[in-house]
Amino acid sequence: MALMRRAYNLLFRRTSTFALTIVLGAVFFERVFDQAGDTLFDHLNEGKLWKHIKHNYEKKDEE
Template identity: 55%
Template sequence: MSIGSTLYNVFLRRTSTFVVVVVASSFFFERSFDLAADKIFDSVNKGKLWKDIKDKYEHE
């Protein structure tokens, strides 16, 4: 049995399992894409964000 047929039999054969796989994979993709986009945004704008400059403007 090849890996393709094993994956088909385990995850894609039944519609309910297929839906669960699609929903779970879309959740994890969205989460990882969001984290990656935030990291890229923070690195491009380093020094300009509030978290980087708030020490200059906050008083105790």
């Protein structure tokens, strides 16, 4: 109960800190969700994406 009271007093008591908490939470959630989606996509398409097969098609410059 003390933790909830402290969170309320620190983050949700004033409108300005409440709005800032919501905005920062949304930005953080978006970044985590985007990274998780990219990781899942890369895992499901392993060996099919250009970054995985480009070494088969690039020519090496011989000097």
